[in-house]
Amino acid sequence: MSAGPYNYSYIFKYIIIGDMGVGKSCLLHQFTEKKFMADCPHTIGVEFGTRIIEVSGQKIKLQIWDTAGQERFRAVTRSYYRGAAGALMVYDITRRSTYNHLSSWLTDTRNLTNPSTVIFLIGNKCDLEGQRDVTYEEASKFAEENGLMFVEASAKTGDNVEEAFLETAKKIYQSIQDGRLDLNAAESGVQHKPSQPGGRPGTAAGGDQPGRDNCAC
Amino acid sequence: MYATKQPSLRIKQADLKCKNGCGYFGNADWDGYCSKCYRNQMEKERQKKSKQSQQGDHSKATSFSKFEEKKRQQSDKKTKYFLPVFRKTSSLKETGRPEKYIDIRQMNPDADKLLAEFISAYGEWGEAVRKDFLKCVQSFTSKIIHELDLKSVEELADIAQNYYQLYNNRLNNNAVYQSVTPEVRDKLLDFFERYSMVSLYTFLFCPPSTNDEEKDLSIQDRIRKLSWVNAHHLDCCISETSLEVRDLVYTAINDLLGMDSMKAPQEKLACVVRCCRSVVEVLQHCQGGPVSADEFLPALIFIVLKANPARLKSNMLYVTRFCYGARLMQGEAGYYFTNLCCAVSFIENLTAESLNMPQQEFEAYMSGEVTCVSAWESALVACEGMHQLCEHLSLLKGLSERMTAVRDDTQKLKDDMHRLKEEINDKVTSVLERTPLVIQPRKTILPLTMEFLKSLPPLPDKVEGAASDEVDTAPKYYQQNITMNQMGLSNPKPKLQLDITPCVSLPSASEVKPSLSTEFLTVASPAVDKSLDSITPDDNSYLGLSKINYDIDFSDISAENSIIEDLGESRRSPTMSFTPDPFSPMGTGCTIMQSPLVPSAAEMPRAEDPPARKNDFVLPFLEEIEKEGTSEETLLDKVEETPTICLPPPIKPTEYTGFSKQGSKIPSIPCNTGDFSSLNSTPNAGSSKDTN
Numbered sequence: 001m002s003a004g005p006y007n008y009s010y011i012f013k014y015i016i017i018g019d020m021g022v023g024k025s026c027l028l029h030q031f032t033e034k035k036f037m038a039d040c041p042h043t044i045g046v047e048f049g050t051r052i053i054e055v056s057g058q059k060i061k062l063q064i065w066d067t068a069g070q071e072r073f074r075a076v077t078r079s080y081y082r083g084a085a086g087a088l089m090v091y092d093i094t095r096r097s098t099y100n101h102l103s104s105w106l107t108d109t110r111n112l113t114n115p116s117t118v119i120f121l122i123g124n125k126c127d128l129e130g131q132r133d134v135t136y137e138e139a140s141k142f143a144e145e146n147g148l149m150f151v152e153a154s155a156k157t158g159d160n161v162e163e164a165f166l167e168t169a170k171k172i173y174q175s176i177q178d179g180r181l182d183l184n185a186a187e188s189g190v191q192h193k194p195s196q197p198g199g200r201p202g203t204a205a206g207g208d209q210p211g212r213d214n215c216a217c
Numbered sequence: 218m219y220a221t222k223q224p225s226l227r228i229k230q231a232d233l234k235c236k237n238g239c240g241y242f243g244n245a246d247w248d249g250y251c252s253k254c255y256r257n258q259m260e261k262e263r264q265k266k267s268k269q270s271q272q273g274d275h276s277k278a279t280s281f282s283k284f285e286e287k288k289r290q291q292s293d294k295k296t297k298y299f300l301p302v303f304r305k306t307s308s309l310k311e312t313g314r315p316e317k318y319i320d321i322r323q324m325n326p327d328a329d330k331l332l333a334e335f336i337s338a339y340g341e342w343g344e345a346v347r348k349d350f351l352k353c354v355q356s357f358t359s360k361i362i363h364e365l366d367l368k369s370v371e372e373l374a375d376i377a378q379n380y381y382q383l384y385n386n387r388l389n390n391n392a393v394y395q396s397v398t399p400e401v402r403d404k405l406l407d408f409f410e411r412y413s414m415v416s417l418y419t420f421l422f423c424p425p426s427t428n429d430e431e432k433d434l435s436i437q438d439r440i441r442k443l444s445w446v447n448a449h450h451l452d453c454c455i456s457e458t459s460l461e462v463r464d465l466v467y468t469a470i471n472d473l474l475g476m477d478s479m480k481a482p483q484e485k486l487a488c489v490v491r492c493c494r495s496v497v498e499v500l501q502h503c504q505g506g507p508v509s510a511d512e513f514l515p516a517l518i519f520i521v522l523k524a525n526p527a528r529l530k531s532n533m534l535y536v537t538r539f540c541y542g543a544r545l546m547q548g549e550a551g552y553y554f555t556n557l558c559c560a561v562s563f564i565e566n567l568t569a570e571s572l573n574m575p576q577q578e579f580e581a582y583m584s585g586e587v588t589c590v591s592a593w594e595s596a597l598v599a600c601e602g603m604h605q606l607c608e609h610l611s612l613l614k615g616l617s618e619r620m621t622a623v624r625d626d627t628q629k630l631k632d633d634m635h636r637l638k639e640e641i642n643d644k645v646t647s648v649l650e651r652t653p654l655v656i657q658p659r660k661t662i663l664p665l666t667m668e669f670l671k672s673l674p675p676l677p678d679k680v681e682g683a684a685s686d687e688v689d690t691a692p693k694y695y696q697q698n699i700t701m702n703q704m705g706l707s708n709p710k711p712k713l714q715l716d717i718t719p720c721v722s723l724p725s726a727s728e729v730k731p732s733l734s735t736e737f738l739t740v741a742s743p744a745v746d747k748s749l750d751s752i753t754p755d756d757n758s759y760l761g762l763s764k765i766n767y768d769i770d771f772s773d774i775s776a777e778n779s780i781i782e783d784l785g786e787s788r789r790s791p792t793m794s795f796t797p798d799p800f801s802p803m804g805t806g807c808t809i810m811q812s813p814l815v816p817s818a819a820e821m822p823r824a825e826d827p828p829a830r831k832n833d834f835v836l837p838f839l840e841e842i843e844k845e846g847t848s849e850e851t852l853l854d855k856v857e858e859t860p861t862i863c864l865p866p867p868i869k870p871t872e873y874t875g876f877s878k879q880g881s882k883i884p885s886i887p888c889n890t891g892d893f894s895s896l897n898s899t900p901n902a903g904s905s906k907d908t909n
């Protein structure tokens with residue numbers, strides 16, 4: 001948001017998912033503002049944040065959608081899965097139930113995103129070592145079995161927060177380089193250059209179209 | 218107008234209208250004018266501006282925001298210059314090739330879908346109409362794309378509004394549309410807007426050339442900071458604790474949140490309308506009566522604050538710019554959209570004063586010094602908890618249902634098994650009734666039997682007669698053989714004929730206990746024989762001593778009927794009947810050895826021959842045998858010598874081979890004991906046993 005327009009050559013769309021209260025909003029805030037927002041109000045529906053990062057000398061704008069964990073808003077949040085290039089799946093290492101729900105989050109993600117979407121597992125609140133309820137090894141094994149990248153982070157101290165967002169971007173960028181991610185696909189979640197006048201309309205079409213299926217009125 | 222006044226919760230109807238007084242709804246984004254007056258105003262300003270620039274007077278820039286906008290566009294162009302891709306595409310654009318918008322359509326699945334819908338319906342409209350429609354859409358979209366680089370988004374909005382108007386005029390005046398009904402004309406106009414806007418959505422929604430995204434982020438942050446504001450602060454009657462109200466509020470919030478997912482301006486507008494209708498419903502529910510316009514705005518503000526819809530500003534600006542202006546100027550949609558604009562502008566500008574709260578308190582809340590957990594927040598958390606609780610409860614319910622089902626099935630199975638048991642019981646009983654088992658004495662031991670029987674006071678003659686009868690006719694009576702390979706016996710087929718007959722009286726047919734296995738054996742024996750042909754009794758005869766075979770020839774039974782009938786007399790004789798235990802798991806093979814040996818007094822109460830009862834003894838229970846034997850010195854002593862020796866093994870047959878093995882014997886044993894004439898060695902065997 002601080003950078004002017006056109007300072008970047010790609011837009012990557014991320015979504016952050018996970019149970020209520022695992023610290024999704026705090027992670028996003030930590031990443032965009034480099035501050036811990038201790039008393040952050042509960043997210044309703046979706047909120048978003050942006051930040052420009054650099055991967056392999058390329059400026060990339062991350063457009064991150066922070067979703068509400070509540071079932072009541074699932075219908076709204078689901079429409080944001082579509083067209084996400086990266087999905088950060090968060091659980092709280094001090095609450096086992098949030099870890100147990102991961103498989104259902106993963107199913108949702110796999111069903112609603114495209115196959116090239118990079119999924120990154122974050123075990124948040126690792127500053128609360130004393131209250132740990134899920135071991136690193138266990139989560140690491142789960143991540144490996146499901147082909148996810150994994151890190152334990154803390155939105156409070158900022159540990160590994162940057163890394164999680166950056167590693168995801170690197171992986172997406174790699175996919176683009178390898179040609180595994182088709183920029184022309186309507187919902188790759190990646191826009192080459194912002195929606196520019198007359199410029200490569202095909203690639204731009206991948207942009208702002210969360211929930212196109214909802215146009216049923 | 219709201220932009221200039223202190224934000225207030227109470228807005229008069231007049232305040233919603235265009236400040237030109239034309240009667241249409243105004244809008245903060247149009248500086249308080251309605252769409253039409255705003256455009257006129259803009260036109261005037263532009264003319265003034267161009268005059269000013271002709272005079273070279275730049276000091277009178279229209280407004281700071283305009284200036285910002287210009288600066289932004291200049292900087293955009295600058296950055297664009299350094300991006301080769303942009304240069305390339307803009308040069309491409311200048312050639313104005315028509316394939317450009319075709320590209321857009323191809324790459325836009327939504328537009329594709331819409332076009333397919335249109336084509337499927339074109340029959341109704343006619344080929345000429347369809348062609349003209351597509352021509353107009355192409356002309357519109359290509360125009361917008363040509364101008365994207367050169368014009369500000371506001372100017373693009375003007376172009377769009379002009380095109381809508383032009384197409385509307387065309388619909389009403391062009392000869393192509395003469396045959397089209399007014400309703401279809403409305404549909405076409407609507408589709409013109411929908412189709413072209415879905416095609417251009419990526420270029421026109423939150424364009425990077427504007428600061429729309431910054432506005433989105435700032436209002437999002439603002440609303441987040443205002444999360445402490447509750448219905449009470451807003452002086453609105455929404456009850457935060459009522460369950461039904463909360464559900465309605467959630468519906469309204471969801472409607473508003475849906476706006477960001479829609480692409481066509483009229484679809485976004487429809488979301489706003491749905492949300493506002495839900496708000497009206499909430500209010501109706503809370504106050505149980507008609508809702509006044511005064512109460513509506515605070516409630517909508519509350520909803521917007523709680524929903525914090527994504528990209529709120531971008532969405533509203535997109536609707537303002539590219540929705541067909543007439544829609545926003547009047548009607549339900551226009552009214553609600555104007556209200557939403559008021560609510561957002563209230564939120565952007567609200568102060569302690571507008572909430573009627575002391576400045577200090579307001580600041581404490583805003584800075585986060587004081588946090589208050591509102592009923593709403595708690596409800597949200599509680600709702601999630603409730604949701605999980607319900608999830609778990611339904612899971613438990615499912616489990617308990619399945620458990621009940623399993624229990625029922627188990628009970629059913631149990632009943633079925635019980636019924637089966639009864640059935641088999643009945644069948645066996647009936648079979649046994651038809652074919653009672655009769656064990657009759659053998660000739661060889663007849664003298665002994667007679668001797669013994671003579672010692673008994675009543676009915677000695679009968680027994681004698683019966684016994685001799687049997688011997689004479691070589692009857693096919695039930696035969697129980699214990700085949701033992703006896704060491705030192707030259708006979709290759711040494712058979713010990715164990716006759717229990719003399720000891721137990723034959724009860725009436727009805728008294729014969731049913732045997733499960735009897736029927737089974739009779740039915741199954743042929744198959745068993747076949748499968749076990751290889752195992753012959755001869756083989757067994759060479760087995761060691763420990764090998765004990767209980768050869769039970771049930772095939773006799775079938776033949777027995779006639780014999781028994783013939784021997785009506787002998788039937789009443791105190792010959793032994795054996796009553797196999799129908800439920801003995803080991804079947805007849807065992808029951809022969811066991812049950813008949815335990816003919817308790819209770820089992821024989823109806824024995825027709827009282828003296829026979831005296832002989833109701835238990836063979837294996839040697840004490841009893843001894844007792845009777847010693848006390849009475851009957852032939853049993855001698856007869857029993859055989860059982861006393863050979864019976865213990867049957868109780869614990871070390872190599873009991875089960876039924877099938879016995880079955881194999883069935884063919885080997887002649888159908889009647891008539892063949893015991895050929896087994897003259899039997900007594901020898903018995904005597905040799907005695908010596909053992």
Ligand SMILES: Nc1nc2c(ncn2[C@@H]2O[C@H](COP(=O)(O)OP(=O)(O)O)[C@@H](O)[C@H]2O)c(=O)[nH]1
Binds near residue numbers: 022041
């Ligand atoms: N100790 C600690 N607390 C955290 C951390 N991240 C979030 N929280 C707290 O967890 C609560 C929920 O965070 P929030 O971001 O609203 O969760 P969300 O519902 O997933 O968005 C807040 O009270 C935060 O203060 C963290 O890394 N460490």
Ligand SMILES: [Mg+2]
Binds near residue numbers: 067
């Ligand atoms: Mg949150």
